[in-house]
Amino acid sequence: xxxxxxxxxxxxxxxxxxxxxxxxxxxxxxxxxxxxxxxxxxxxxxxxxxxxxxxxxxxxxxxxxxxxxxxxxxxxxxxxxxxxxxxxxxxxxxxxxxxxxxxxxxxxxxxxxxxxxxxxxxxxxxxxxxxxxxxxxxxxxxxxxxxxxxxxxxxxxxxxxxxxxxxxxxxxxxxxxxxxxxxxxxxxxxxxxxxxxxxxxxxxxxxxxxx
Amino acid sequence: xxxxxxxxxxxxxxxxxxxxxxxxxxxxxxxxxxxxxxxxxxxxxxxxxxxxxxxxxxxxxxxxxxxxxxxxxxxxxxxxxxxxxxxxxxxxxxxxxxxxxxxxxxxxxxxxxxxxxxxxxxxxxxxxxxxxxxxxxxxxxxxxxxxxxxxxxxxxxxxxxxxxxxxxxxxxxxxxxxxxxxxxxxxxxxxxxxxxxxxxxxxxxxxxxxxxxxxxxxxxxxxxxxxxxxxxxxxxxxxxxxxxxxxxxxxxxxxxxxxxxxxxxxxxxxxxxxxxxxxxxxxxxxxxxxxxxxxxxxxxxxxxxxxxxxxxxxxxxxxxxxxxxxxxxxxxxxxxxxxxxxxxxxxxxxxxxxxxxxxxxxxxxxxxxxxxxxxxxxxxxxxxxxxxxxxxxxxxxxxxxxxxxxxxxxxxxxxxxxxxxxxxxxxxxxxxxxxxxxxxxxxxxxxxxxxxxxxxxxxxxxxxxxxxxxxxxxxxxxxxxxxxxxxxxxxxxxxxxxxxxxxx
Numbered sequence: 001x002x003x004x005x006x007x008x009x010x011x012x013x014x015x016x017x018x019x020x021x022x023x024x025x026x027x028x029x030x031x032x033x034x035x036x037x038x039x040x041x042x043x044x045x046x047x048x049x050x051x052x053x054x055x056x057x058x059x060x061x062x063x064x065x066x067x068x069x070x071x072x073x074x075x076x077x078x079x080x081x082x083x084x085x086x087x088x089x090x091x092x093x094x095x096x097x098x099x100x101x102x103x104x105x106x107x108x109x110x111x112x113x114x115x116x117x118x119x120x121x122x123x124x125x126x127x128x129x130x131x132x133x134x135x136x137x138x139x140x141x142x143x144x145x146x147x148x149x150x151x152x153x154x155x156x157x158x159x160x161x162x163x164x165x166x167x168x169x170x171x172x173x174x175x176x177x178x179x180x181x182x183x184x185x186x187x188x189x190x191x192x193x194x195x196x197x198x199x200x201x202x203x204x205x206x207x208x209x210x211x
Numbered sequence: 212x213x214x215x216x217x218x219x220x221x222x223x224x225x226x227x228x229x230x231x232x233x234x235x236x237x238x239x240x241x242x243x244x245x246x247x248x249x250x251x252x253x254x255x256x257x258x259x260x261x262x263x264x265x266x267x268x269x270x271x272x273x274x275x276x277x278x279x280x281x282x283x284x285x286x287x288x289x290x291x292x293x294x295x296x297x298x299x300x301x302x303x304x305x306x307x308x309x310x311x312x313x314x315x316x317x318x319x320x321x322x323x324x325x326x327x328x329x330x331x332x333x334x335x336x337x338x339x340x341x342x343x344x345x346x347x348x349x350x351x352x353x354x355x356x357x358x359x360x361x362x363x364x365x366x367x368x369x370x371x372x373x374x375x376x377x378x379x380x381x382x383x384x385x386x387x388x389x390x391x392x393x394x395x396x397x398x399x400x401x402x403x404x405x406x407x408x409x410x411x412x413x414x415x416x417x418x419x420x421x422x423x424x425x426x427x428x429x430x431x432x433x434x435x436x437x438x439x440x441x442x443x444x445x446x447x448x449x450x451x452x453x454x455x456x457x458x459x460x461x462x463x464x465x466x467x468x469x470x471x472x473x474x475x476x477x478x479x480x481x482x483x484x485x486x487x488x489x490x491x492x493x494x495x496x497x498x499x500x501x502x503x504x505x506x507x508x509x510x511x512x513x514x515x516x517x518x519x520x521x522x523x524x525x526x527x528x529x530x531x532x533x534x535x536x537x538x539x540x541x542x543x544x545x546x547x548x549x550x551x552x553x554x555x556x557x558x559x560x561x562x563x564x565x566x567x568x569x570x571x572x573x574x575x576x577x578x579x580x581x582x583x584x585x586x587x588x589x590x591x592x593x594x595x596x597x598x599x600x601x602x603x604x605x606x607x608x609x610x611x612x613x614x615x616x617x618x619x620x621x622x623x624x625x626x627x628x629x630x631x632x633x634x635x636x637x638x639x640x641x642x643x644x645x646x647x648x649x650x651x652x653x654x655x656x657x658x659x660x661x662x663x664x665x666x667x668x669x670x671x672x673x674x675x676x677x678x679x680x681x682x683x684x685x686x687x688x689x690x691x692x693x694x695x696x697x698x699x700x701x702x703x704x705x706x707x708x709x710x711x712x713x714x715x
Contacts, residue, residue: 012331016327025576035282035285036278038279039278041274041276043269043278044268044269045269046269047269047270047272048267048268048269050262051267051269051270052265053266057270060270060272060288061272061273061276061277063281065281065284068277069281069284069285071283072281072285074219076411076445137263138258139697140256140257140259140263141260141263141264142261143256143257143260144252144260144264144464147257151212160377163222163258164261164262164264164265165265166265181681181682181683182683184683185657185683185684185685188655188657189685190220191222192217192218192219192655193256194219194221195217195219195221195222195257196217198218198253198254198257199218199221199249199250199253199254200250200253200695201250203585
């Protein structure tokens with residue numbers, strides 16, 4: 001069984017709700033120091049989220065910029081019904097979705113090579129790993145992202161959030177601004193397509209053995 | 212059916228979502244099927260790489276450069292008055308305030324709202340400089356670059372007589388097609404007009420009020436108001452100011468929602484969000500915070516004693532008075548791509564709050580700016596619940612296109628015969644056909660689904676409409692289910708309209 005681990009946000013230690021509310025209030029009052037604090041606190045989390053969703057770092061700095069611009073402009077409308085980090089994650093998902101859609105319209109410059117570089121978690125690269133094992137792992141990850149590329153953008157996001165990030169339907173529904181039943185249906189078809197691709201083109205198209 | 216294991220079932224197995232029996236069956240099959248064995252290995256390896264993907268840290272980026280670009284992007288809107296404006300900011304500041312003071316004195320009974328984007332702390336107004344600021348005196352400073360003009364679009368007209376609005380003294384039947392600019396004068400009879408003039412800024416002119424857009428550009432907004440205006444202002448930068456001058460009193464606000472009501476003898480400022488500072492001409496100042504109001508007689512000095520808390524009802528009224536704002540603000544595009552929708556109440560003496568596409572818009576009759584397409588309208592019944600009143604197709608704006616209208620039915624939804632009709636529906640459904648619709652998805656593992664329908668049956672038993680309003684079924688399956696339900700036959704009886712959830 002695949003063990004689910006708590007999502008690594010890559011962020012600074014979390015703020016307690018009171019400090020978070022104060023930070024938001026200061027940002028709303030256009031306190032530049034507060035803007036800086038929010039940026040410094042969440043920049044790595046935002047970058048990591050985008051990087052993991054998209055699987056490459058092409059124009060990642062532009063996307064991080066986009067997320068923070070949306071966040072600062074939208075802070076006035078942030079109602080506080082979710083943690084700030086969750087709200088930012090939602091923006092990341094939307095920005096990533098836009099990116100995936102635009103990439104679908106263009107010839108796909110899939111930057112999977114980045115996954116083969118040192119951007120991978122340092123704790124993993126520090127392990128005494130054999131070259132074969134490293135190559136194998138990189139290929140596995142590349143295969144996952146290649147399969148994700150085959151999915152429609154909405155399905156891809158839902159599948160990523162569920163299968164890789166381990167979020168439940170309600171959490172995903174909030175992030176993609178949909179409702180859980182829609183997410184459930186979308187996920188159902190996304191999983192079938194994704195694992196069919198993962199299993200290889202010669203995998204059975206119609207399942208008959210449901211045990 | 213090929214008899215092979217669907218690949219996603221292996222993922223279910225690795226995620227522990229299968230029972231021991233199911234898992235054993237899959238493993239048994241894989242042990243004698245090389246194809247499924249291969250698929251199993253690939254899925255296992257992919258699933259195993261999820262943890263590594265999830266653990267990936269953020270790559271290093273030029274953080275300071277990104278921060279600088281973010282700051283530039285966020286602040287450039289507020290600095291859109293061009294750098295030249297900054298150079299003339301300081302001399303113009305006092306001049307404009309002088310102008311405000313002069314205007315306030317000159318227009319007794321009128322209220323002047325001035326929104327400024329590039330002004331630091333206020334300076335006392337004095338009439339001598341006022342003429343210069345408005346360009347009428349010798350001290351006027353020519354702007355090197357004219358600030359970009361603002362455009363206002365009407366987003367809603369509410370009231371008994373939605374045509375009861377004058378623009379520049381003439382009755383305006385095409386108010387939704389107009390872009391309001393500096394110099395426009397709005398006057399309302401019994402209607403209330405909402406005007407948006409920025410992504411987060413809008414005002415609503417109350418009934419029997421007059422408003423002049425005296426200045427209306429990105430640097431300065433001066434609204435001369437007589438009557439009641441509810442204003443919602445987007446956040447201001449620290450060096451930006453939004454000033455309200457009401458007679459002898461001056462109100463300074465930042466990003467906030469507030470109401471100013473001025474009649475012949477008093478000025479009242481009520482604040483829902485943010486803080487406003489009210490000053491009199493002598494420089495005395497009181498702050499009015501969120502949920503508080505101040506009422507001052509004309510010419511009287513301000514005092515903290517004037518500030519009182521708003522009651523719950525007053526707060527609710529302020530909340531209800533929020534101007535309608537469109538989510539994506541592009542006045543040029545909106546003017547050509549959106550159109551008004553008129554919603555009228557069936558019975559004039561009944562207050563029927565309405566909702567369009569789930570957004571509450573207040574009581575009908577009203578006109579609201581919407582995008583072309585189909586819109587669902589709901590009206591509040593006497594129990595305070597929103598019920599669907601119908602849908603309406605709104606065409607893209609164009610010459611000769613009729614105004615899209617929808618009249619809310621005066622009668623409440625028929626419910627007398629619901630119990631009987633519901634029994635007839637349940638008895639009339641063909642379970643075998645229904646099972647046939649869902650067989651394929653059930654085999655694929657999608658079970659415990661449902662469909663919610665809305666159904667109207669008249670006295671003769673004819674189905675007036677049958678709509679699937681919610682389901683988690685794929686569209687093809689939902690269509691199949693709907694066909695099964697549409698074939699149910701009803702006998703004569705009471706007319707009924709109701710919603711039914713059918714679990715499949």
